[in-house]
Amino acid sequence: MKCLIIIPAYNxxxxxxxxxxxxxxxxxxxxxxxxxxxxxxxTAKICRKNGYNxxxxxxxxxxxxxFQTGLKYAxxxxxxxxxxxxxxxxxxxxxxGAMIKKIEEGYDIVIGSRFVEKKKPKSMRxxxxxxxxxxxxxxxxxxxxxxxxxxxxxxxxxIKEFAxxxxxxxxxxxxxxLLKQGATITEVQADMEERxxxxxxxTLGRSITYMARMLISILFIxxxxxxxxx
Amino acid sequence: xxxxLRIILIIASLITTLYILRRIRHAKLQIEYAIFxxxxxxxxxxxxxxxxxxxxxxxxxxxxxPINCVFLLVIFTLMIKLFMQTIEHSQLEDKLKQLTQRxxxxxxxxxxxxxxxxxxxxxxxxxxx
Numbered sequence: 001m002k003c004l005i006i007i008p009a010y011n012x013x014x015x016x017x018x019x020x021x022x023x024x025x026x027x028x029x030x031x032x033x034x035x036x037x038x039x040x041x042x043t044a045k046i047c048r049k050n051g052y053n054x055x056x057x058x059x060x061x062x063x064x065x066x067f068q069t070g071l072k073y074a075x076x077x078x079x080x081x082x083x084x085x086x087x088x089x090x091x092x093x094x095x096x097g098a099m100i101k102k103i104e105e106g107y108d109i110v111i112g113s114r115f116v117e118k119k120k121p122k123s124m125r126x127x128x129x130x131x132x133x134x135x136x137x138x139x140x141x142x143x144x145x146x147x148x149x150x151x152x153x154x155x156x157x158x159i160k161e162f163a164x165x166x167x168x169x170x171x172x173x174x175x176x177x178l179l180k181q182g183a184t185i186t187e188v189q190a191d192m193e194e195r196x197x198x199x200x201x202x203t204l205g206r207s208i209t210y211m212a213r214m215l216i217s218i219l220f221i222x223x224x225x226x227x228x229x230x
Numbered sequence: 231x232x233x234x235l236r237i238i239l240i241i242a243s244l245i246t247t248l249y250i251l252r253r254i255r256h257a258k259l260q261i262e263y264a265i266f267x268x269x270x271x272x273x274x275x276x277x278x279x280x281x282x283x284x285x286x287x288x289x290x291x292x293x294x295x296p297i298n299c300v301f302l303l304v305i306f307t308l309m310i311k312l313f314m315q316t317i318e319h320s321q322l323e324d325k326l327k328q329l330t331q332r333x334x335x336x337x338x339x340x341x342x343x344x345x346x347x348x349x350x351x352x353x354x355x356x357x358x359x
Contacts, residue, residue, distance in 0.1 A: 058328060058329055058332045059325040059328055059329055060325075165257060166257040166258075166260065167254065167257060167260060167261050173261070212265075213261075213262070213265055216265055216268065216269070217261050217265070220268070221251070221254060221261055221264065221265075221268070224251040224254065224255055225254060225255055226255050226256070228257070
């Protein structure tokens with residue numbers, strides 16, 4: 001099974017080398033592509049200098065646009081599955097193998113989840129995660145323990161659907177929509193690191209906006225969406 | 231706030247909501263952009279269904295009639311939205327400009343490379359003769 005690791009990178013000059021070197025040296029069986037999302041720092045330059053597999057977006061598209069670029073690339077190059085992988089070192093490659101197994105079993109989406117075997121710690125961030133989880137449970141009747149995990153793997157069919165459609169951002173509301181529409185989704189335990197360098201994108205104001213957006217989207221909007229027949 | 235006005239506001243909100251949802255259903259509108267209008271329509275409905283909220287607010291800010299207060303709120307909200315959209319518009323235009331320029335320049339560079347290659351080939355053939 002040909003798997004592509006998609007690494008969207010926005011201003012990750014401090015992290016990208018560490019993340020890609022580990023993949024290249026210790027996991028040569030996987031292929032990867034770095035999507036530089038119009039960074040204003042030297043992310044693209046560093047990737048070129050080291051000969052990394054790079055797609056360099058000329059302007060900043062945001063995470064959804066950058067990740068979709070990777071999926072389009074995976075679709076064109078006919079990969080069997082693709083995984084979203086953070087450029088800041090939060091995600092651990094040792095869990096990819098177990099996720100690929102689940103795709104081979106026939107699941108559409110596999111979430112690298114922090115809370116399959118472990119309990120959710122109590123913090124503001126996890127309160128948000130729990131709220132989204134509850135909202136998804138109300139609308140889909142399915143339990144997703146770690147909906148905000150950014151480590152998600154997509155099957156071949158999903159790659160195509162995500163690559164070519166509107167409103168398919170790599171966010172919990174899309175997962176909720178697909179669950180409701182009959183996609184099969186499972187979770188695999190995947191521990192995550194704290195970010196070592198750089199700042200998190202989520203500030204308090206942004207978190208509140210994000211939460212409001214996700215809840216309105218999951219509880220209300222997604223109920224009216226139609227999935228194109230594939 | 232008169233009864234008819236309240237009904238008009240509720241109907242307008244409903245139509246807005248339905249239209250927005252239809253656009254999303256047919257994959258013609260991004261959810262990020264829909265959320266503002268859904269919240270806006272929801273607020274208008276709440277104001278129309280519970281006019282007491284507005285009446286209280288009107289007294290608190292010392293205005294004459296609740297309807298003026300509704301207008302003021304709507305105008306303010308729309309002005310802020312317009313302002314934010316102007317900023318987004320400007321950023322989008324800049325991105326479009328950068329993209330177009332980059333595309334054209336890359337094309338030009340490729341043409342120049344092709345030209346150089348051809349010249350190189352020609353001089354090579356001359357030497358061989």
